[in-house]
Amino acid sequence: MNTIKSLSRLMLTVGIMILVISCGRGNFSEKPPIHLNPNMDSQGKYKAQSESNFFVDGASMRTPVEGTVARGQLREDDAYFLGKDAAGDFIMNAPMAITSDMLERGKERYDIYCTACHGVNADGKGKILYYEYPIPPANFHDERIKKLSDGHMFNAISEGWLNMPSLKAQVSVEDRWAIIGYIRSIQQN
Ligand code: HEC
Structure with a gap:
């Protein structure tokens, strides 16, 4: 009896x-798979830039509390981050020694971010001239540009200068100094 049972x-x-196992196998379905234990699959959350009716201003993204500094982003060194001294004047020379690695990096970054306007030969004859850019980009071999302080050049890259756009979003602080080092090296030729 037991064996039969x-x-x-x-x-x-x-x-x-x-x-x-055979249930639904190989069958095509538009519906999401049955999820017996959904865990945290469908939790309430905000997506970036989405609306919120919880906060008074209706935005889900919050601005950081004034004075907040993210880790590693305390930019206290004005010479390095702004190209300025304590009095707010542009520093004459880059605040670090220029190494050959920096020059190499500077050339690479220059070729990417500056040549379109200032030209491969740094003579201000970049491709942009074919597109009738209103003001010709600076020629780095000009005596006037040669005499510009490193701080002023740093500021031109960071904030833009007259008809030149700001490139701070594209070029990191470290790379800006490397580019300036590279421009100085070709200005000597
Ligand atoms: C979109 C074109 C464009 C790009 C890209 C560009 N520049 Fe310029 N730059 C200009 C123009 C135009 C001027 C001249 C501005 C004027 O006198 O109105 C200029 C001027 C300058 C000057 C001279 C500022 C002065 O005091 O006269 C420096 C230095 C300079 N650029 C550096 C750079 C460096 C370094 C890069 C790359 C990181 C760069 N630029 C990328 C267009 C550009």
């Missing part, structure tokens, strides 16, 4: 398993 139980279990 356990045999029929086994057959039932196997039957159910086959049913479960």
Whole structure:
């Protein structure tokens, strides 16, 4: 008797398993798969730039509390980050020694970010001239440009200068100094 019972139980279990496994296998469905334990799949959350009716200004993204400084972003060194001394004047020379690695990096970055306007030869004859840019970009071999302080050049890259756009979003602070080092090196030729 017992053997028949356990045999029929086994057959039932196997039957159910086959049913479960074959259920929906290979069938195409537009519906999302059945998720028995959804855990944190559908939690309430805000997506970037989305609206919120919780905050008074209706925006889900919050501005940082005034004076907050993210780790590693304390920019206290004016010479390095602004090209200015304590009195707010542009520094004459870059605040670090220019190494050959920096020159190499500077050339690479110059070729990417400056040549379109200032030209491969730094003579201000970049491709942009074909597109009738209103003011010709500076020629780095001009005596006037040669005499500009490193701080002024740094500021020109960071904030833009007259008809030149700001490139601070594209070129990191470290790379700006490397580019200036590179421009100085070609100005000597
Ligand atoms: C979109 C074109 C454009 C790009 C890109 C560009 N510049 Fe310029 N730049 C100009 C123009 C135009 C001027 C002249 C501005 C004027 O006198 O109105 C200029 C002027 C300058 C000056 C002279 C500022 C002065 O006091 O006369 C420096 C230095 C300079 N650029 C550096 C750079 C460096 C370094 C890069 C690359 C990181 C760069 N520029 C990228 C267009 C550009």
